[in-house]
Amino acid sequence: MMNDSLPLQDFNASLQAFLDASPTPFHAVVSMAQRLDVAGFQRLDESDDWVLEPGKGYYITRNGSSIIAWRQPAVDAAVNLGWRLVGAHTDSPCLKVKPNPELHRQGYFQLGVEVYGGVLLNPWFDRDLSLAGRVSYRDDEGRIKSALLDFEQPVAVLPSLAIHLDREANASRSINAQTYLPVVMGQADEKPDFRALLKQRLEVQGVAEVETVLDYELCFYDSQGAALVGLNQEFLASARLDNLLSCFIGLQALIDGGEAAAGQVLVCNDHEEVGSMSACGAQGPMLSQWLERVLPDADQRNRSLSRSMLISADNAHGVHPNFSDKHDGNHGPLLNGGPVIKINANQRYASNSETSALFRHLAEQVEVPVQSFVVRTDMACGSTIGPITAAELGVKTLDIGVPQFAMHSIRELAGSQDAHGLYKVLQRFLQTDQV
Known part of the structure; x- marks a missing residue:
């Protein structure tokens, strides 16, 4: 029944x-x-x-x-x-981190991304982004394992170019996925090691036996949670x-x-x-x-x-x-x-x-x-x-x-x-x- x-x-x-x-x-x-x-x-x-x-x-x-x-x-x-x-x-559809993603430009640490699926790209700009996915690693005993990772908090952003520097933005700006989408992770004096960063984050999550991060499947996501919106909460936004x-x-x-x-x-x-x-x-x-x-x-x-x-x-x-x-x-x-x-x-x-x-x-x-x-x-x-x-x-x-x-x-x-x-x-x- x-x-x-x-x-x-x-x-x-x-x-x-x-x-x-x-x-x-x-x-x-x-x-x-x-x-x-x-x-x-x-x-x-x-x-x-x-x-x-x-x-x-x-x-x-x-x-x-x-x-x-x-x-x-x-x-x-x-x-x-x-x-x-x-x-x-x-x-x-989302933005996935490339295998060798590290970029260091103008003092900013960035990650190169690949577009997964038919992404509507414009809304990705100026959002508080976090990072999650699966990480494969070698442990202290030489075994290959995988673990899920989620930074949970906002750790990245994709800033828009100011309209003062592109007066035609509202009329004709198109997005070049290769050059416009590298995500800003923060400021750094030199290019950080992304895999070392992942190892550190796994340890924070309690995965203590990581010797070397070997590979990963990670994507950025909007850290804003799902919500009911509208004058009478008619809509679900997520x-x-x-x-x-x-x-x-x-x-x-x-x-x-x-x-x-x-x-x-x-x-x-x-x-x-x-x-x-x-x-x-x-x-x-x-x-x-x-x-x-x-x-x-x-x-x-x-x-x-x-x-x-x-x-x-x-x-x-x-x-x-x-x-x-x-x-x-x-x-x-x-x-x-x-x-x-x-x-x-x-x-x-x-x-x-x-x-x-x-x-x-x-x-x-x-x-x-x-x-x-x-x-x-x-x-x-x-x-x-x-x-x-x-x-x-x-x-x-x-x-x-x-x-x-x-x-x-x-x-x-x-x-x-x-x-x-x-x-x-x-x-x-x-x-x-x-x-």
Whole structure:
């Protein structure tokens, strides 16, 4: 039976805490794993032999940045009812530190960065930036280990050039990613050793056995936390709403969904923002390899997939009051107007009439309004893990999302009610025996 839904206020408070604790995909997966542990899910290692019990919850991670969590059904239920899958992605566009990043210019210590994904670059200037990610090191006994690192406090800034030195800035300034984006870390008489700085920070965090920092995957992030804003707190403002918002919604729906006859699955992949082609991305083998292990018989697996459905949750473009002409006039989703079914005739989204109809039906049952998005016919359409996963597994799929503004900015904006609405619909989806 389905558990009670979290009240809106409690849901948003938990969501904000999750966003603030998840500055990188690595941290997001740790945050999700901690919540799954509390909910009684058992962590499994992909290198171990698995003994799975029907009705019990499990999860695995890959690369520390992708996660699959599920409740194991009985074999006959998996075959006859299939799986209810919710998919999202853990990564967000950002600025990543280069391997040899140190710069020393005009007495300032700077780090060179690489642009990850389709970043909206202008908003990164004049923000209080911190730094987080994964660091790999050799310990005192010669073993190679990794640890997560988060400076937490603001340690960097990307200052704008004054308008007095570029009078055309408001009319024509474009950003050269190579020359304009090195981040200012502070002042120094000579070029510091960045790896030595990381070693020092790891020791501050309690990792005392570091002999040498060998490599890292680090990105800058906005140190300002998530907040409810607006005269009546109508909006949620935060970094990484695309797509940690969907990760949290799917996670909470799975935890609160309760047991069901059909299999219940949450998959959150890394690398969606750069094409999903990786060992832990949606275009990689992670999900199909997992499915082969939880349902080993190929004939049973194919029969099960024919009775399964995936909901790919990735945020949608809300109609902006200052740029309403960027939307089709009949398909401009409103913030706090409910989750959005995303449709594209050229299969950039995987929705079809049957999967859309089921979602509308489930939303009616929990009294959540539903909207639609179709990109203007004269504009290109983005995509999601939906079509990729549908093609990899052959599973019927729906693309949906919470409407938002400022997608791919350093700070994005969504309605404060929409995530909770989608959470209630996904709870019901994980319980349904009808796909």
